[in-house]
Amino acid sequence: MKRLLFAGGLWLETVLMAALATIIVHRTLPDNAGELTWALGVMAIFAGATAFLAPMGLLQRLTLQGALISGACLFILPFFWLVGTSFKYNREIFVQPPHWLPALPREVIRSPYLVKRYVRLPPPPHVGKSRWRGITLALEQNLWMQARPLLPQKELALIGVGSARAVMGPMLVHRLQKFEPSGFWNKPTSAICQKAVAAMTAGRVRSAWERTYRGLKLSGITLTDTRYHDDAVKPADIAWRVTSPARLLRGQPNLVAYNFAHEHGFTIQADFTLPKSVHHLLGITIPIHEDRSWQYVRVSLRVGAVRYVSKNPMFLGNRRWQSLIFHLHDRDPANETNMGIFPLYRRDGGIVGRLPGSDTIQLRLHVTKISPLAAAFYKFTDSYRQAWYADRHWLDYLFNSVMVVILCVIFQVISCSMAGYAFARLQWPLRDKIFALLLATMMLPGTVTMIPVFLIFKHLGWYNTLLPLWVPAIFGSAFFIFLLRQFMRNIPRELEEAALMDGCGWFGIYWRIIMPLMKPALAAIAIFTFMGVWNDFMTPLIYLSNPSRYTLPLGMYEFSSAHGGQFGMMMAAATMMTLPVVAVFFVAQRYFIQGITLTGMKG
Known part of the structure:
Protein backbone atom coordinates (compact mmCIF):
# COMPACT_ATOMS: atom_id res chain seq x y z
CA MET A 1 0.00 0.00 0.00
CA SER A 70 7.22 20.31 -8.29
CA GLY A 71 5.78 22.60 -5.63
CA ALA A 72 8.43 25.23 -6.30
CA CYS A 73 7.73 25.08 -10.05
CA LEU A 74 3.98 25.23 -9.48
CA PHE A 75 4.15 28.29 -7.24
CA ILE A 76 6.63 30.12 -9.47
CA LEU A 77 4.46 29.54 -12.54
CA PRO A 78 2.30 32.72 -12.06
CA PHE A 79 5.42 34.90 -11.86
CA PHE A 80 6.87 33.05 -14.84
CA TRP A 81 3.66 33.76 -16.78
CA LEU A 82 3.74 37.42 -15.71
CA VAL A 83 7.29 37.95 -16.98
CA GLY A 84 6.68 35.89 -20.13
CA THR A 85 3.58 37.92 -21.01
CA SER A 86 5.54 41.16 -20.67
CA PHE A 87 7.89 39.84 -23.41
CA LYS A 88 5.10 39.19 -25.93
CA TYR A 89 3.32 41.03 -28.70
CA ASN A 90 -0.40 41.49 -28.15
CA ARG A 91 -0.94 38.92 -30.93
CA GLU A 92 1.02 36.33 -28.94
CA ILE A 93 -1.12 36.92 -25.84
CA PHE A 94 -4.49 36.27 -27.50
CA VAL A 95 -3.90 32.96 -29.27
CA GLN A 96 -5.47 29.55 -28.89
CA PRO A 97 -3.97 27.26 -27.81
CA PRO A 98 -2.00 29.64 -25.59
CA HIS A 99 1.75 30.09 -26.07
CA TRP A 100 3.44 30.14 -22.69
CA LEU A 101 6.83 31.34 -23.94
CA PRO A 102 7.40 34.43 -26.09
CA ALA A 103 8.59 33.89 -29.65
CA LEU A 104 12.05 34.98 -30.72
CA PRO A 105 12.01 37.63 -33.47
CA ARG A 106 13.15 36.33 -36.83
CA GLU A 107 16.34 37.62 -38.38
CA VAL A 108 15.26 39.76 -41.32
CA ILE A 109 17.79 40.06 -44.14
CA ARG A 110 15.38 41.06 -46.91
CA SER A 111 12.26 43.19 -46.82
CA PRO A 112 9.44 43.03 -47.79
CA TYR A 113 8.73 39.43 -46.80
CA LEU A 114 5.91 37.11 -45.71
CA VAL A 115 5.59 35.25 -42.40
CA LYS A 116 3.67 32.15 -41.43
CA ARG A 117 0.66 33.35 -39.44
CA TYR A 118 -1.27 30.17 -38.74
CA VAL A 119 -1.17 26.95 -36.72
CA ARG A 120 -2.04 23.78 -38.60
CA LEU A 121 -5.44 22.57 -37.47
CA PRO A 122 -6.28 18.86 -37.17
CA PRO A 123 -8.30 17.29 -40.00
CA PRO A 124 -12.06 17.93 -39.85
CA PRO A 125 -14.24 15.21 -38.28
CA HIS A 126 -14.73 12.08 -40.39
CA VAL A 127 -11.86 13.05 -42.76
CA GLY A 128 -8.84 10.72 -42.76
CA LYS A 129 -5.29 12.01 -42.70
CA SER A 130 -4.38 10.72 -46.17
CA ARG A 131 -7.53 12.19 -47.74
CA TRP A 132 -6.97 15.45 -45.89
CA ARG A 133 -3.46 15.73 -47.32
CA GLY A 134 -4.86 15.35 -50.83
CA ILE A 135 -7.59 17.95 -50.18
CA THR A 136 -5.02 20.36 -48.74
CA LEU A 137 -2.67 20.09 -51.73
CA ALA A 138 -5.52 20.59 -54.20
CA LEU A 139 -6.92 23.54 -52.27
CA GLU A 140 -3.52 25.24 -51.99
CA GLN A 141 -3.03 25.06 -55.76
CA ASN A 142 -6.54 26.21 -56.69
CA LEU A 143 -6.76 28.98 -54.08
CA TRP A 144 -3.31 30.31 -55.03
CA MET A 145 -4.32 30.52 -58.69
CA GLN A 146 -7.45 32.43 -57.63
CA ALA A 147 -5.60 34.75 -55.24
CA ARG A 148 -2.45 35.58 -57.24
CA PRO A 149 -4.03 38.19 -59.57
CA LEU A 150 -5.59 39.91 -56.55
CA LEU A 151 -2.28 40.45 -54.74
CA PRO A 152 -0.11 43.63 -55.01
CA GLN A 153 2.08 42.78 -57.96
CA LYS A 154 4.93 45.13 -56.98
CA GLU A 155 5.40 43.48 -53.58
CA LEU A 156 4.84 40.02 -55.09
CA ALA A 157 7.73 40.54 -57.53
CA LEU A 158 10.06 41.60 -54.69
CA ILE A 159 9.12 38.66 -52.43
CA GLY A 160 9.12 36.04 -55.17
CA VAL A 161 6.20 34.02 -56.49
CA GLY A 162 7.50 30.74 -55.04
CA SER A 163 8.01 32.20 -51.56
CA ALA A 164 4.60 33.88 -51.64
CA ARG A 165 2.85 30.68 -52.71
CA ALA A 166 4.54 28.67 -49.94
CA VAL A 167 3.05 31.03 -47.33
CA MET A 168 -0.23 32.18 -48.87
CA GLY A 169 -1.45 28.76 -50.02
CA PRO A 170 -1.51 27.13 -46.54
CA MET A 171 -2.75 30.43 -45.06
CA LEU A 172 -5.80 30.51 -47.34
CA VAL A 173 -6.55 26.84 -46.58
CA HIS A 174 -6.20 27.51 -42.85
CA ARG A 175 -8.66 30.42 -42.95
CA LEU A 176 -11.09 28.37 -45.03
CA GLN A 177 -10.91 25.45 -42.58
CA LYS A 178 -11.36 27.82 -39.64
CA PHE A 179 -14.59 29.39 -40.84
CA GLU A 180 -16.31 26.69 -42.93
CA PRO A 181 -18.67 24.17 -41.20
CA SER A 182 -17.63 20.53 -40.80
CA GLY A 183 -20.17 19.39 -43.42
CA PHE A 184 -18.27 21.39 -46.05
CA TRP A 185 -15.47 18.77 -46.09
CA ASN A 186 -17.62 15.66 -46.65
CA LYS A 187 -17.93 16.29 -50.41
CA PRO A 188 -15.61 15.10 -53.19
CA THR A 189 -12.31 16.95 -53.54
CA SER A 190 -13.26 18.59 -56.85
CA ALA A 191 -16.51 19.92 -55.38
CA ILE A 192 -14.67 21.26 -52.31
CA CYS A 193 -12.13 23.08 -54.51
CA GLN A 194 -14.84 24.53 -56.74
CA LYS A 195 -16.83 25.84 -53.80
CA ALA A 196 -13.70 27.14 -52.04
CA VAL A 197 -12.60 29.08 -55.13
CA ALA A 198 -16.05 30.63 -55.40
CA ALA A 199 -15.93 31.67 -51.74
CA MET A 200 -12.43 33.21 -52.05
CA THR A 201 -13.37 36.85 -52.47
CA ALA A 202 -10.96 39.76 -52.85
CA GLY A 203 -11.66 40.76 -49.25
CA ARG A 204 -10.57 37.35 -47.93
CA VAL A 205 -7.42 37.40 -50.04
CA ARG A 206 -6.57 40.92 -48.86
CA SER A 207 -7.16 39.93 -45.23
CA ALA A 208 -4.85 36.90 -45.53
CA TRP A 209 -2.20 39.02 -47.28
CA GLU A 210 -2.27 41.70 -44.61
CA ARG A 211 -1.84 39.09 -41.88
CA THR A 212 1.29 37.67 -43.49
CA TYR A 213 2.86 40.69 -45.23
CA ARG A 214 5.72 42.66 -43.66
CA GLY A 215 7.15 45.69 -45.42
CA LEU A 216 8.59 49.15 -44.81
CA LYS A 217 6.46 51.94 -46.27
CA LEU A 218 6.39 55.71 -45.94
CA SER A 219 3.61 58.14 -46.68
CA GLY A 220 3.11 61.92 -46.60
CA ILE A 221 4.59 64.20 -43.93
CA THR A 222 2.69 66.62 -41.67
CA LEU A 223 4.24 69.71 -40.10
CA THR A 224 3.09 71.42 -36.90
CA ASP A 225 3.68 75.11 -36.31
CA THR A 226 4.10 77.01 -33.05
CA ARG A 227 0.34 77.64 -32.95
CA TYR A 228 -0.28 73.88 -33.14
CA HIS A 229 -1.74 74.07 -36.63
CA ASP A 230 -1.01 71.09 -38.87
CA ASP A 231 0.02 71.45 -42.53
CA ALA A 232 0.28 68.35 -44.70
CA VAL A 233 3.12 68.41 -47.23
CA LYS A 234 1.93 67.33 -50.65
CA PRO A 235 3.49 64.01 -51.74
CA ALA A 236 4.58 65.61 -55.03
CA ASP A 237 6.59 68.23 -53.08
CA ILE A 238 8.67 65.62 -51.20
CA ALA A 239 11.88 64.38 -52.83
CA TRP A 240 12.45 60.89 -51.41
CA ARG A 241 15.84 59.18 -51.77
CA VAL A 242 17.43 56.06 -50.29
CA THR A 243 21.02 54.81 -50.18
CA SER A 244 22.28 51.33 -51.01
CA PRO A 245 21.39 48.51 -50.27
CA ALA A 246 17.82 49.84 -50.28
CA ARG A 247 15.56 50.61 -53.21
CA LEU A 248 12.66 53.05 -53.28
CA LEU A 249 9.55 52.07 -55.20
CA ARG A 250 7.56 55.27 -55.55
CA GLY A 251 3.84 55.23 -55.16
CA GLN A 252 1.10 55.90 -52.66
CA PRO A 253 2.61 54.93 -50.27
CA ASN A 254 6.33 54.65 -51.04
CA LEU A 255 7.79 51.18 -50.53
CA VAL A 256 11.37 50.72 -49.29
CA ALA A 257 12.93 47.38 -50.22
CA TYR A 258 16.32 46.40 -48.80
CA ASN A 259 18.72 43.47 -48.61
CA PHE A 260 21.27 43.26 -45.78
CA ALA A 261 23.17 40.33 -47.28
CA HIS A 262 26.32 42.42 -47.80
CA GLU A 263 25.71 45.81 -46.15
CA HIS A 264 24.28 46.63 -42.73
CA GLY A 265 22.59 49.99 -43.04
CA PHE A 266 20.99 52.56 -45.29
CA THR A 267 19.48 56.05 -45.09
CA ILE A 268 16.05 57.26 -46.15
CA GLN A 269 16.11 60.98 -47.00
CA ALA A 270 13.26 63.37 -47.73
CA ASP A 271 13.78 66.96 -48.91
CA PHE A 272 10.90 69.41 -49.06
CA THR A 273 10.09 73.08 -48.61
CA LEU A 274 8.20 74.52 -45.68
CA PRO A 275 4.87 76.20 -46.43
CA LYS A 276 5.75 78.73 -43.70
CA SER A 277 8.91 80.21 -42.21
CA VAL A 278 11.29 77.82 -40.45
CA HIS A 279 10.95 79.95 -37.32
CA HIS A 280 7.34 78.80 -36.99
CA LEU A 281 8.14 75.06 -37.20
CA LEU A 282 7.42 73.13 -33.98
CA GLY A 283 7.09 69.47 -34.92
CA ILE A 284 6.88 66.87 -37.64
CA THR A 285 4.73 63.74 -38.06
CA ILE A 286 5.97 60.82 -40.18
CA PRO A 287 3.45 58.07 -41.10
CA ILE A 288 5.38 54.79 -41.38
CA HIS A 289 4.44 51.15 -41.95
CA GLU A 290 7.10 49.12 -40.12
CA ASP A 291 8.14 45.61 -41.12
CA ARG A 292 8.72 44.12 -37.66
CA SER A 293 12.37 43.47 -38.44
CA TRP A 294 13.61 45.20 -35.26
CA GLN A 295 16.21 47.15 -37.21
CA TYR A 296 17.51 50.20 -35.33
CA VAL A 297 16.33 53.63 -36.54
CA ARG A 298 17.86 57.05 -35.85
CA VAL A 299 15.96 60.16 -36.86
CA SER A 300 17.61 63.47 -37.74
CA LEU A 301 16.08 66.69 -39.05
CA ARG A 302 17.88 69.58 -40.70
CA VAL A 303 15.99 72.86 -40.52
CA GLY A 304 17.75 75.57 -42.48
CA ALA A 305 21.24 75.62 -40.97
CA VAL A 306 20.42 73.74 -37.73
CA ARG A 307 20.42 69.98 -37.22
CA TYR A 308 18.21 68.12 -34.73
CA VAL A 309 18.57 64.49 -33.65
CA SER A 310 16.45 62.06 -31.65
CA LYS A 311 17.99 60.45 -28.56
CA ASN A 312 15.15 57.97 -27.95
CA PRO A 313 15.91 54.44 -29.23
CA MET A 314 13.53 53.43 -32.03
CA PHE A 315 13.08 50.13 -33.82
CA LEU A 316 11.02 48.76 -36.68
CA GLY A 317 9.07 46.57 -34.28
CA ASN A 318 5.46 46.96 -35.46
CA ARG A 319 3.67 45.67 -38.52
CA ARG A 320 0.95 48.28 -39.00
CA TRP A 321 0.76 51.93 -39.91
CA GLN A 322 1.65 54.32 -37.12
CA SER A 323 2.76 57.92 -36.79
CA LEU A 324 6.17 58.97 -35.47
CA ILE A 325 5.64 62.40 -33.89
CA PHE A 326 8.55 64.68 -33.00
CA HIS A 327 8.78 68.15 -31.48
CA LEU A 328 11.79 70.45 -31.55
CA HIS A 329 12.98 70.46 -27.96
CA ASP A 330 14.43 73.98 -28.01
CA ARG A 331 11.02 75.34 -29.07
CA ASP A 332 8.84 73.07 -26.90
CA PRO A 333 10.78 71.67 -23.91
CA ALA A 334 7.70 70.00 -22.39
CA ASN A 335 8.06 66.24 -21.77
CA GLU A 336 5.28 64.62 -23.84
CA THR A 337 6.68 61.13 -24.35
CA ASN A 338 3.68 59.75 -22.45
CA MET A 339 1.56 60.91 -25.42
CA GLY A 340 3.91 59.40 -27.99
CA ILE A 341 5.59 62.72 -28.88
CA PHE A 342 9.39 62.45 -28.84
CA PRO A 343 11.83 65.36 -28.63
CA LEU A 344 14.39 66.25 -31.29
CA TYR A 345 17.41 67.87 -29.64
CA ARG A 346 19.49 70.55 -31.23
CA ARG A 347 22.88 69.05 -31.91
CA ASP A 348 25.86 70.67 -30.16
CA GLY A 349 27.67 72.77 -32.70
CA GLY A 350 24.57 72.35 -34.81
CA ILE A 351 25.37 75.10 -37.30
CA VAL A 352 26.13 73.26 -40.54
CA GLY A 353 26.19 74.18 -44.20
CA ARG A 354 22.89 75.84 -45.09
CA LEU A 355 20.55 73.91 -47.33
CA PRO A 356 19.48 75.40 -50.67
CA GLY A 357 16.60 77.73 -49.86
CA SER A 358 15.96 79.30 -46.49
CA ASP A 359 12.82 77.21 -45.86
CA THR A 360 14.19 73.83 -46.91
CA ILE A 361 13.79 70.80 -44.61
CA GLN A 362 15.84 67.62 -44.80
CA LEU A 363 14.57 64.54 -42.94
CA ARG A 364 16.74 61.48 -42.53
CA LEU A 365 15.95 58.02 -41.16
CA HIS A 366 19.12 55.98 -40.62
CA VAL A 367 18.24 52.26 -40.56
CA THR A 368 20.88 49.89 -39.14
CA LYS A 369 20.76 46.10 -38.97
CA ILE A 370 21.17 44.63 -35.48
CA SER A 371 22.14 41.12 -34.39
CA PRO A 372 19.51 38.46 -33.59
CA LEU A 373 20.50 38.60 -29.91
CA ALA A 374 20.03 42.38 -29.81
CA ALA A 375 16.74 42.06 -31.70
CA ALA A 376 15.49 39.54 -29.10
CA PHE A 377 16.54 41.88 -26.27
CA TYR A 378 14.79 44.90 -27.79
CA LYS A 379 11.69 42.84 -28.60
CA PHE A 380 11.44 41.45 -25.07
CA THR A 381 11.94 44.90 -23.50
CA ASP A 382 9.61 46.73 -25.88
CA SER A 383 6.67 46.64 -23.45
CA TYR A 384 8.93 48.01 -20.71
CA ARG A 385 9.99 50.95 -22.90
CA GLN A 386 6.41 51.66 -23.88
CA ALA A 387 5.29 51.52 -20.25
CA TRP A 388 8.14 53.86 -19.26
CA TYR A 389 7.25 56.40 -21.95
CA ALA A 390 3.51 56.13 -21.25
CA ASP A 391 3.75 57.68 -17.76
CA ARG A 392 6.18 60.45 -16.95
CA HIS A 393 5.75 59.97 -13.17
CA TRP A 394 7.48 56.56 -12.83
CA LEU A 395 10.54 58.07 -11.14
CA ASP A 396 8.25 59.95 -8.73
CA TYR A 397 6.39 56.73 -7.91
CA LEU A 398 9.64 54.88 -7.32
CA PHE A 399 11.22 57.62 -5.21
CA ASN A 400 8.10 58.00 -3.04
CA SER A 401 7.79 54.24 -2.49
CA VAL A 402 11.46 53.83 -1.62
CA MET A 403 11.41 56.78 0.77
CA VAL A 404 8.24 55.63 2.55
CA VAL A 405 9.52 52.04 2.79
CA ILE A 406 12.88 53.10 4.27
CA LEU A 407 11.27 55.40 6.84
CA CYS A 408 8.66 52.82 7.85
CA VAL A 409 11.23 50.05 8.23
CA ILE A 410 13.55 52.21 10.35
CA PHE A 411 10.82 53.53 12.64
CA GLN A 412 9.04 50.19 12.99
CA VAL A 413 12.26 48.41 13.97
CA ILE A 414 13.26 51.08 16.51
CA SER A 415 9.86 51.78 18.07
CA CYS A 416 8.68 48.17 18.22
CA SER A 417 11.96 46.94 19.67
CA MET A 418 11.90 49.63 22.38
CA ALA A 419 8.28 48.91 23.26
CA GLY A 420 8.87 45.16 23.22
CA TYR A 421 11.91 45.64 25.48
CA ALA A 422 9.83 47.66 27.94
CA PHE A 423 7.10 45.00 28.07
CA ALA A 424 9.48 42.03 28.24
CA ARG A 425 12.37 43.14 30.48
CA LEU A 426 11.36 46.19 32.52
CA GLN A 427 9.20 46.17 35.65
CA TRP A 428 6.70 49.06 35.88
CA PRO A 429 3.13 49.53 37.19
CA LEU A 430 0.23 48.12 35.12
CA ARG A 431 2.64 46.67 32.60
CA ASP A 432 0.65 43.49 31.88
CA LYS A 433 -2.69 45.31 31.78
CA ILE A 434 -1.40 47.87 29.28
CA PHE A 435 0.07 45.04 27.24
CA ALA A 436 -3.35 43.34 27.20
CA LEU A 437 -4.89 46.64 26.09
CA LEU A 438 -2.29 46.85 23.32
CA LEU A 439 -3.21 43.37 22.13
CA ALA A 440 -6.88 44.32 22.19
CA THR A 441 -6.22 47.00 19.57
CA MET A 442 -5.40 44.20 17.13
CA MET A 443 -9.07 43.19 17.26
CA LEU A 444 -10.18 46.52 15.77
CA PRO A 445 -10.58 46.31 11.96
CA GLY A 446 -8.78 48.99 10.00
CA THR A 447 -12.06 50.10 8.44
CA VAL A 448 -13.32 51.18 11.87
CA THR A 449 -10.47 53.61 12.49
CA MET A 450 -10.03 54.71 8.88
CA ILE A 451 -12.30 57.77 8.94
CA PRO A 452 -11.28 59.11 12.40
CA VAL A 453 -7.58 58.77 11.51
CA PHE A 454 -8.20 60.49 8.17
CA LEU A 455 -9.92 63.41 9.91
CA ILE A 456 -7.02 63.75 12.35
CA PHE A 457 -4.44 63.87 9.57
CA LYS A 458 -6.60 66.26 7.53
CA HIS A 459 -6.88 68.73 10.42
CA LEU A 460 -3.12 68.50 10.88
CA GLY A 461 -2.72 69.64 7.27
CA TRP A 462 -1.15 66.38 6.16
CA TYR A 463 -3.62 65.56 3.38
CA ASN A 464 -1.89 65.08 -0.01
CA THR A 465 1.49 64.62 1.68
CA LEU A 466 3.54 61.50 2.39
CA LEU A 467 3.43 62.07 6.17
CA PRO A 468 0.35 59.86 6.86
CA LEU A 469 2.15 57.01 5.12
CA TRP A 470 5.17 56.84 7.43
CA VAL A 471 4.47 58.86 10.62
CA PRO A 472 2.25 56.08 12.14
CA ALA A 473 5.30 53.78 11.99
CA ILE A 474 6.92 55.92 14.70
CA PHE A 475 4.31 54.58 17.15
CA GLY A 476 4.94 50.93 16.28
CA SER A 477 2.67 48.02 15.51
CA ALA A 478 0.87 45.92 18.12
CA PHE A 479 1.66 42.68 16.30
CA PHE A 480 5.37 43.44 15.94
CA ILE A 481 5.62 44.55 19.59
CA PHE A 482 4.01 41.27 20.64
CA LEU A 483 6.37 39.32 18.39
CA LEU A 484 9.49 40.99 19.79
CA ARG A 485 8.27 40.66 23.39
CA GLN A 486 7.90 36.92 22.90
CA PHE A 487 11.39 36.73 21.44
CA MET A 488 13.00 38.80 24.23
CA ARG A 489 11.46 36.69 26.98
CA ASN A 490 13.72 33.82 25.84
CA ILE A 491 16.92 35.83 26.27
CA PRO A 492 18.65 34.82 29.56
CA ARG A 493 18.39 37.48 32.28
CA GLU A 494 21.93 36.67 33.41
CA LEU A 495 23.18 38.80 30.51
CA GLU A 496 21.32 41.85 31.86
CA GLU A 497 22.46 41.22 35.42
CA ALA A 498 26.09 41.00 34.32
CA ALA A 499 25.71 44.25 32.36
CA LEU A 500 24.13 46.00 35.37
CA MET A 501 26.99 44.87 37.59
CA ASP A 502 29.42 46.41 35.07
CA GLY A 503 27.58 49.73 35.33
CA CYS A 504 25.55 49.57 32.12
CA GLY A 505 22.15 51.34 32.18
CA TRP A 506 18.84 50.05 30.88
CA PHE A 507 19.22 51.78 27.52
CA GLY A 508 22.78 50.49 27.21
CA ILE A 509 21.53 46.97 27.85
CA TYR A 510 18.86 47.45 25.21
CA TRP A 511 21.28 48.82 22.60
CA ARG A 512 24.42 46.74 23.29
CA ILE A 513 22.99 43.39 24.39
CA ILE A 514 19.34 42.94 23.42
CA MET A 515 19.47 44.49 19.94
CA PRO A 516 22.37 42.31 18.66
CA LEU A 517 20.62 39.19 19.96
CA MET A 518 17.37 40.18 18.20
CA LYS A 519 18.83 40.44 14.69
CA PRO A 520 16.76 37.52 13.27
CA ALA A 521 13.52 38.93 14.71
CA LEU A 522 14.33 42.48 13.61
CA ALA A 523 15.15 41.23 10.10
CA ALA A 524 11.79 39.45 9.98
CA ILE A 525 10.00 42.64 11.05
CA ALA A 526 11.91 44.65 8.43
CA ILE A 527 10.90 42.17 5.71
CA PHE A 528 7.23 42.11 6.75
CA THR A 529 7.17 45.91 6.93
CA PHE A 530 8.84 46.24 3.54
CA MET A 531 6.35 43.91 1.88
CA GLY A 532 3.35 45.52 3.55
CA VAL A 533 4.34 49.12 2.78
CA TRP A 534 5.61 48.37 -0.74
CA ASN A 535 2.29 46.74 -1.69
CA ASP A 536 0.06 49.12 0.28
CA PHE A 537 -2.63 50.54 -1.98
CA MET A 538 -5.40 51.74 0.32
CA THR A 539 -3.43 54.26 2.41
CA PRO A 540 -2.01 56.22 -0.57
CA LEU A 541 -5.45 56.10 -2.22
CA ILE A 542 -7.01 57.78 0.83
CA TYR A 543 -4.41 60.47 1.49
CA LEU A 544 -2.87 61.34 -1.90
CA SER A 545 -4.36 63.23 -4.83
CA ASN A 546 -1.31 64.64 -6.64
CA PRO A 547 0.19 62.12 -9.13
CA SER A 548 3.72 63.35 -8.37
CA ARG A 549 3.25 62.05 -4.78
CA TYR A 550 1.79 58.64 -5.67
CA THR A 551 3.54 55.48 -4.59
CA LEU A 552 3.99 52.55 -6.97
CA PRO A 553 0.73 50.65 -6.14
CA LEU A 554 -1.37 53.78 -6.67
CA GLY A 555 0.68 54.69 -9.75
CA MET A 556 0.03 51.20 -11.12
CA TYR A 557 -3.70 51.69 -10.58
CA GLU A 558 -3.56 55.00 -12.44
CA PHE A 559 -1.53 53.38 -15.21
CA SER A 560 -3.96 50.47 -15.56
CA SER A 561 -6.88 52.88 -15.80
CA ALA A 562 -5.27 54.61 -18.77
CA HIS A 563 -3.70 51.56 -20.47
CA GLY A 564 -5.78 48.62 -19.24
CA GLY A 565 -6.23 47.18 -22.73
CA GLN A 566 -2.48 46.97 -23.44
CA PHE A 567 -1.66 43.82 -21.54
CA GLY A 568 2.03 43.70 -22.48
CA MET A 569 2.59 47.12 -20.92
CA MET A 570 0.49 46.15 -17.90
CA MET A 571 2.52 42.99 -17.29
CA ALA A 572 5.78 44.91 -17.76
CA ALA A 573 4.77 47.52 -15.17
CA ALA A 574 3.60 44.79 -12.77
CA THR A 575 6.91 42.94 -13.21
CA MET A 576 8.91 46.07 -12.40
CA MET A 577 6.88 46.52 -9.24
CA THR A 578 7.13 42.86 -8.20
CA LEU A 579 10.86 42.34 -8.75
CA PRO A 580 12.02 44.20 -5.59
CA VAL A 581 9.74 42.06 -3.40
CA VAL A 582 10.97 38.85 -5.04
CA ALA A 583 14.59 39.96 -4.67
CA VAL A 584 14.13 40.80 -0.98
CA PHE A 585 12.49 37.43 -0.35
CA PHE A 586 15.29 35.43 -1.99
CA VAL A 587 18.02 37.44 -0.25
CA ALA A 588 16.44 37.23 3.21
CA GLN A 589 14.24 34.13 2.99
CA ARG A 590 15.91 32.56 6.06
CA TYR A 591 14.80 35.48 8.23
CA PHE A 592 11.41 35.55 6.52
CA ILE A 593 10.67 31.91 7.38
CA GLN A 594 12.11 32.30 10.87
CA GLY A 595 9.89 35.30 11.50
CA ILE A 596 6.80 33.22 10.82
CA THR A 597 7.72 30.89 13.69
CA LEU A 598 8.62 33.56 16.26
CA THR A 599 5.09 33.96 17.60
CA GLY A 600 5.06 30.30 18.55
CA MET A 601 7.89 30.65 21.07
CA LYS A 602 7.20 29.92 24.69
CA GLY A 603 7.36 32.52 27.43
Missing part, protein backbone atom coordinates in the same frame (compact mmCIF):
# COMPACT_ATOMS: atom_id res chain seq x y z
CA LYS A 2 2.83 2.38 0.85
CA ARG A 3 4.55 1.73 -2.50
CA LEU A 4 1.26 2.33 -4.28
CA LEU A 5 0.98 5.76 -2.64
CA PHE A 6 4.58 6.53 -3.64
CA ALA A 7 3.74 5.48 -7.21
CA GLY A 8 0.82 7.92 -7.29
CA GLY A 9 3.00 10.72 -5.96
CA LEU A 10 5.76 10.02 -8.49
CA TRP A 11 3.19 9.96 -11.30
CA LEU A 12 1.77 13.35 -10.34
CA GLU A 13 5.26 14.84 -10.06
CA THR A 14 6.27 13.38 -13.43
CA VAL A 15 3.13 14.73 -15.11
CA LEU A 16 3.77 18.22 -13.75
CA MET A 17 7.44 18.27 -14.76
CA ALA A 18 6.63 16.86 -18.22
CA ALA A 19 3.96 19.54 -18.73
CA LEU A 20 6.43 22.30 -17.80
CA ALA A 21 9.09 20.82 -20.11
CA THR A 22 6.58 20.62 -22.97
CA ILE A 23 5.62 24.25 -22.43
CA ILE A 24 9.27 25.32 -22.52
CA VAL A 25 10.10 23.32 -25.67
CA HIS A 26 6.88 23.63 -27.70
CA ARG A 27 5.41 26.79 -26.07
CA THR A 28 2.03 25.03 -25.69
CA LEU A 29 0.44 21.79 -24.48
CA PRO A 30 -0.84 19.14 -26.92
CA ASP A 31 -4.58 19.21 -27.46
CA ASN A 32 -4.86 15.75 -29.04
CA ALA A 33 -6.66 13.37 -26.67
CA GLY A 34 -4.85 10.31 -28.04
CA GLU A 35 -1.40 11.82 -27.53
CA LEU A 36 -2.30 12.92 -24.00
CA THR A 37 -3.61 9.45 -23.08
CA TRP A 38 -0.49 7.79 -24.46
CA ALA A 39 1.84 10.18 -22.59
CA LEU A 40 -0.03 9.76 -19.30
CA GLY A 41 0.07 5.99 -19.67
CA VAL A 42 3.84 5.96 -20.28
CA MET A 43 4.40 8.15 -17.23
CA ALA A 44 2.16 5.88 -15.13
CA ILE A 45 4.22 2.83 -16.17
CA PHE A 46 7.44 4.66 -15.35
CA ALA A 47 6.16 5.77 -11.91
CA GLY A 48 4.85 2.27 -11.09
CA ALA A 49 8.05 0.53 -12.13
CA THR A 50 10.16 2.98 -10.10
CA ALA A 51 7.91 2.60 -7.04
CA PHE A 52 8.02 -1.22 -7.00
CA LEU A 53 11.66 -1.75 -8.05
CA ALA A 54 13.55 0.98 -6.20
CA PRO A 55 14.67 0.51 -2.55
CA MET A 56 12.36 2.13 -0.01
CA GLY A 57 14.95 4.68 1.16
CA LEU A 58 15.70 5.87 -2.37
CA LEU A 59 11.98 5.91 -3.18
CA GLN A 60 11.23 8.15 -0.20
CA ARG A 61 14.01 10.57 -1.16
CA LEU A 62 12.85 10.68 -4.79
CA THR A 63 9.26 11.35 -3.81
CA LEU A 64 10.17 14.03 -1.26
CA GLN A 65 12.62 15.88 -3.52
CA GLY A 66 10.24 15.59 -6.46
CA ALA A 67 7.41 17.05 -4.37
CA LEU A 68 9.60 19.99 -3.31
CA ILE A 69 10.75 20.69 -6.89
